[in-house]
Amino acid sequence: MTTLPRDTDNTPIPALRLNPNGAHIINASTTSARNSSAFDAETRVVSVFATAPIFIQFGDNTVEATTSDHYFPAGLYFDFAIGGDKTLHTPHLAVITQSGTGEVYISEKQ
Numbered sequence: 001m002t003t004l005p006r007d008t009d010n011t012p013i014p015a016l017r018l019n020p021n022g023a024h025i026i027n028a029s030t031t032s033a034r035n036s037s038a039f040d041a042e043t044r045v046v047s048v049f050a051t052a053p054i055f056i057q058f059g060d061n062t063v064e065a066t067t068s069d070h071y072f073p074a075g076l077y078f079d080f081a082i083g084g085d086k087t088l089h090t091p092h093l094a095v096i097t098q099s100g101t102g103e104v105y106i107s108e109k110q
Contacts, residue, residue: 022108038091052102065094
């Protein structure tokens with residue numbers, strides 16, 4: 001028997017699968033950049049990995065990141081909730097570096 005993890009409302013969180021068309025790469029630099037294709041409306045979680053330290057901001061197709069946004073270190077693989085039954089869906093991720101360049105790899109999970 002497998003027990004699913006539960007959220008703060010004690011609702012089971014289903015195991016998620018990778019969206020077959022949900023891989024994104026953002027080239028990060030000192031200018032804000034975001035995923036060119038919106039995350040699928042059914043995507044609930046995105047996994048993020050960056051090759052350089054970045055700052056991130058989730059939002060709509062106009063979102064931009066600044067160095068005042070949330071810091072995300074290089075070499076960390078982390079899951080972010082971007083929507084669900086009780087949450088507004090955020091279809092884009094914007095990134096920026098303090099200096100230098102790097103790649104940000106994003107995997108959509110449904």
